[in-house]
Amino acid sequence: MFSPTPRFAPLPGYASPGPGSVTLPAGYRAAGVHAGIKRSRRDLGILVSDVAVVSAVFFTSNSAAAAPVLVTRDTCDCTALQAVVVNSGIANACTGRQGHVDALRMRALAAAELGLPLEKVAVSSTGVMGDPLPMDIIEKGIHRVAGKLAADGGEHFAAAIRTTDRTEKRVGLTVETSGGEIHIGFASKGAGMVSPNMATTLSFVTTDAAVPAVAWHEMMAHALAESFNRITVDGQESTNDMVLGFANGASGVPLDDDGLERVHEALCAGLLAMALGVVADGEGATKTVRLRVSGAHDSREAERVARAIANSPLVKAAVFGHDANWGRIVQAAGMWLSHDDPRPLACDVAYDDLELVHGGDPLPLDVAATERLERVMTAPELDLQVELRRGSAATLVYFSDLTYDYVRLNAGRRT
């Protein structure tokens, strides 16, 4: 079961009966099979609602967006999608005109199997960039996976979207409302090419709550802004990012404003758990750092400084080496501040509640503080605070460390 970030993304107050997944909510079926794109693991999945759906979908802003992103974004009915077909192993990215043809065909095959109009079916891919989809395998696979769709298939679906992920990322939440129980299910993948700029992963959300289309889009957008848009593994925005949420109302539970707010809260909590699962499972990662940058002149500056620190290979390697190295943190912050304001930087830096730099001056650490810092730096989750003393804007970013395994994963195989 998935619970990589007990400290930063707790999920208290939600009952999750059995293996939580996108098929915990009523009215959804899913499946995932090994079609043969990857050597031995599940690599092709379908998720479908049996009833009409309100949907909200968010895409990468990378202008080299992959074919399935373009097909879904430009030719689907994005507020009323009813199904998604997704493969892992090959991203169908940087595949030119042939890739576009293949994505259209993949969608058409799934729509035919499901008996749905083309524009109701999203198509999504993740995996190696630059290689063509093996369409013979996809075609046979879509037929097989459609035949296995089941109301308890969420686990297999979640398995089918994994690439270099070490863990499956899925959870199902049960939410009590005055009108009765509703459910929200999540399945995500993501390990490398993760940066806080628009959706940065594949992530699928289902609920049997009845949520009006506009409200669902707003809820999803807000939950994304506070989760997937706040994480970075390597500062790389993928060509294939897609976050897709379905709300089919199959619970039959009437929701008042308070009920909708509970759905919203659970959506935020679940997506944050997913996002932090991605950071904790960042390629080669051993640690998650929650970085709060405060005292920035404006929110743009806060964001730039936070990303500069979170994406600095020097800071990330230091975290891997259990080294608090405030010098690298200040250096990374100063690199970007210089573009906005030439004043010398005199910031505060703290790991957890242990202040290391105050107004630009390093603080002497006594023996007890040194020992405490060593303990802090060996924990799997670290709180890093940087106060810039230039204004009142702040932001929060979660990032992972840079390790030998990141290099091994990305030098050793094409992804």
Next chain:
Amino acid sequence: MFSPTPRFAPLPGYASPGPGSVTLPAGYRAAGVHAGIKRSRRDLGILVSDVAVVSAVFFTSNSAAAAPVLVTRDTCDCTALQAVVVNSGIANACTGRQGHVDALRMRALAAAELGLPLEKVAVSSTGVMGDPLPMDIIEKGIHRVAGKLAADGGEHFAAAIRTTDRTEKRVGLTVETSGGEIHIGFASKGAGMVSPNMATTLSFVTTDAAVPAVAWHEMMAHALAESFNRITVDGQESTNDMVLGFANGASGVPLDDDGLERVHEALCAGLLAMALGVVADGEGATKTVRLRVSGAHDSREAERVARAIANSPLVKAAVFGHDANWGRIVQAAGMWLSHDDPRPLACDVAYDDLELVHGGDPLPLDVAATERLERVMTAPELDLQVELRRGSAATLVYFSDLTYDYVRLNAGRRT
């Protein structure tokens, strides 16, 4: 002897008698000693001109600039510097008010030994950030190194400025002019924290040519723009960067416009060789890639895309793994283009003269081309070309790969 980039930075046509260095030109003395900041290597150096000098100096734009940068920039006579005292091992960066006091004292000690006014002596440091300078060691060391100043001390000086550098970076060029021979000497350090944004290393240049102050500043600025501002190892701009050039006229050779142009050419060639030496010696680096981005809408876009590719850990790890991986190149380019223009990217990508992507479509490689690509990717120097097909702006950036050793160097010790 230093010659890491035979293909990208050849130095033909220049005679370099003996061990070329900053003391090849007439009228300079230098020394480098082991003062004791580092365990066993030389770590403290002085370089001085025996006669009045025209100087030009360029600093990091990082707003967390180190104390020696602030002291030199804000309190020296930067167009008439006559000497520099420099230590390695401790950067005196992120050291707050005490660091400022220490940098002032380091300069005062050197000025007293040299019998020069304070404002004629630059001070420079490189090494670990966040730790204070050991001033007792510095004080004794400055007395010792001043006693060893010699007209053939350039080699020891170059050794004293090394940090994680695997090689010494120094060269001396002899330039024929109609009035006689003049000389230019170079000593540089740099391995990590290197990004094309202002000077990104410590680099010291000496010449015995007589160059007017304004012309020397222009020559140095131009040579920097085409060398140290075009390289990246890890996208990190240092707190301590300084490039300092002395022109003391001690050759006595009169220079006409043609002679000045020859000095300018040699300065550019030498600084490019230094800069590419830094890339080739990037922390853990095994390869140098020369990336040309063309067809950009404007020069800002060309620069952003080039840096996005050159700093992508995915691209860099692929280069380490001998993988041409055009998908990651296109992805990195698209990540930044999206901010400027929403049109889908349909670019060309080539390694050497082997085109891999044409108008966004990957090209099929036959057996001969595949074998050729394998040979290209195993070479120590690679030419990568990305044509964006959006306009006519272009730029050039040199970068290194991301390797296990980068992580080892930066996780294993504080730098």
